[in-house]
Amino acid sequence: MALQLATPVNLINKFSNLEISNYEVEEKSAMPSKQQYKIKPISEVDSEYVLTHLRKFFFKDEPLNIAINLIENENSRCFELEDYSLKCIKSGLSLMAVTPREEIIGVCLNGTLCENDESEDDEECLNAKMAKIFKLLDYSGEEGTKAVLKKYPEVKKSILVKILSTDSAWRGQGVARKLLDRTRDIGREQGYSLMRVDCTSYFSARAIAKLGFECVYELNYDDYKENGKPVFTTQYPHKSFTVYIQKIR
Template sequence: TGKMGDKVYKLVTVTEKDTKDVIAFLRKFFFHDEPLNICVGLLDEPGSTCQELEDYCANSIKEGLSLMAVTPANEIAGVCINGAKRRENEEISAMTDEVNACKNLKFKKILNLLTTVNIQSDIFGKFPNITSLVEVRVLSVDDAYRGKGIAKACINKTKEMAKEQGYDLIKLDCTSHFSALAVASLGGYNCVYKLNYSDYLDEDGKPIFVPEPPHSCVKTYVCGL
């Protein structure tokens, strides 16, 4: 339980029955706020949604590792979508197949970037002794509750949960300057990979993503458990 000003929130595991509420929350905040989503104009049409991103979140929720911060009024104040990766399942071909199968061209750009980051950061290659990790895939806080430490609390709780369940490492790919700052400030996390958006180019040599400052790169942070 954490304090939110004078309000108290509790962190609870997201179950499959919460999926609809969590997706509605993400639709309201994350889908519109995340720098890459804004860059590609993921939800430019009023009332539009991205089914692929919703499916990505819903599938991760099924793993039972995701968390949400809930207020006393039973409203969601923050969401942390997590998933596990195991060395034996880390197939590059499966990752690229998923990207190629994506019908939504805007979301496909984002998936492509995340896959590139995954392959180049090569966490299982860098840490030969680990067999499994938990990754924080989506982290989003309600505008009204920002700056109250909810994101950090979610990351800390995820780390604790991953350790209890026997995972070796926690990993976060931070596409936003603010999420990278939050992780760096926790202590104990190492930045093991960085990709500048200005270096991630299309076939014509132009940057695929040109986010608003201060967002300039993706950083991958890890912490051993």
């Protein structure tokens, strides 16, 4: 992959005891019990629980996955996608929102982009559909990085939000915002000067823009072609891959 994830030393241990409780006041709910949750770091022992959440609320709804029918039915799995999603947990920067019953209602899978990161050659993806997605992410990720550096050439390292997902029953209650807020805090604490979010979804991009992030790169899916034809025919209103950034230091 073009976006390489650095691994800060001892980050997982440093944040292992971190818990941030939150009582939502932004919007009233008919079910007060749903207003209570906490933000916690994700460790590798949480991997299967995170995957369970992603299979239910992210993989099947992601526009590129839908465009190529990556998840063919309710029982289908894409192990290459699951492995890709879990890679960034090792960085120690990823977060989850959990209820008092320890049910995951949101995840924010984060990594880093650093100036001196060494490029790693990925193994060939044998899943032809997933390989198409990887190729797009490689291309658009690299082009996005060029756009970021053109605007902020002094930036040496950025914290990167790779996947942001919320339980559908909790959407609109500020869970994603709290996950992003805590990600920003960790980025500042660890000396990152920029926060970056790569969006494949119109709704994600719109939500990120409302939080004050700036779009520095956009690739229309209709313009991404092979043999003269678009590789991905996405459903409306999802029309482009976008890169959003925010200076945090």
